[in-house]
Amino acid sequence: MPVTLFIPTALRGFTERNAELSLEAATVGELISALTQKYPDLRTHLLDEKGELRPFVNVFVGEINIQSRGGFAFPLKDGDVVTLIPAIAGGARG
Amino acid sequence: MIILPLRVESDIRGEARRAYPWECCGLIVGTSSAGVRRAARIVPLNNAREGEERRRRFAIDPLDFARAEREAAREGLEVWGIYHSHPDHPAAPSARDLERALPFYSYVIVAARDGEDRELNSFLLASDRSRMEPEEVWVGEK
Numbered sequence: 001m002p003v004t005l006f007i008p009t010a011l012r013g014f015t016e017r018n019a020e021l022s023l024e025a026a027t028v029g030e031l032i033s034a035l036t037q038k039y040p041d042l043r044t045h046l047l048d049e050k051g052e053l054r055p056f057v058n059v060f061v062g063e064i065n066i067q068s069r070g071g072f073a074f075p076l077k078d079g080d081v082v083t084l085i086p087a088i089a090g091g092a093r094g
Numbered sequence: 095m096i097i098l099p100l101r102v103e104s105d106i107r108g109e110a111r112r113a114y115p116w117e118c119c120g121l122i123v124g125t126s127s128a129g130v131r132r133a134a135r136i137v138p139l140n141n142a143r144e145g146e147e148r149r150r151r152f153a154i155d156p157l158d159f160a161r162a163e164r165e166a167a168r169e170g171l172e173v174w175g176i177y178h179s180h181p182d183h184p185a186a187p188s189a190r191d192l193e194r195a196l197p198f199y200s201y202v203i204v205a206a207r208d209g210e211d212r213e214l215n216s217f218l219l220a221s222d223r224s225r226m227e228p229e230e231v232w233v234g235e236k
Binding site: 010 | 132150156178192195
């Protein structure tokens with residue numbers, strides 16, 4: 001089923017400057033997989049060595065942050081709007 | 095290279111003083127062309143860390159970020175920078191800054207010692223994520 005994925009400015013350098021993509025996926029995991037297959041250079045910045053989402057990337061389906069709602073297993077339905085939002089953090093000391 | 099008009103640089107430094115001894119954080123909004131980023135204004139945001147942790151860490155709520163990015167886009171501007179302060183610590187990226195850095199953004203760090211703003215530097219994440227590379231900061235008009 002097609003869903004719309006919004007790419008933040010920071011990652012558009014990896015998506016041929018596309019801000020909005022339409023991809024087929026039944027779960028958030030499938031969506032991220034479809035995205036990184038289409039744009040392999042994005043994988044390093046989205047996923048860690050274990051294939052898990054890096055902590056500085058939030059995935060929102062509508063207004064739901066999927067992190068506490070099943071993560072990659074979160075189901076998608078036709079027409080869903082998914083947004084990648086940077087989780088900006090840091091600091092002087094760990 | 096990033097260009098910070100005097101007013102914008104002063105605003106960032108003011109945020110660092112105001113937040114001391116905690117870390118301030120926010121976004122830099124402006125334009126970019128041919129490798130030159132020009133700041134139009136800052137968007138001060140709440141440090142989403144809690145209590146004493148704010149002395150050494152910062153976080154920006156993703157929904158605050160998304161809202162600021164939408165507002166900038168409506169003005170024909172973009173969010174190209176993130177600033178934060180290092181209270182009683184040098185204006186250089188920490189291991190945590192590197193670990194949490196994203197590509198693309200200019201990370202402006204201002205040191206604040208004993209409540210006074212000190213050096214201000216900017217960094218970009220290397221493409222292999224191995225380090226933060228310094229970038230030139232021009233303060234004033236150009």
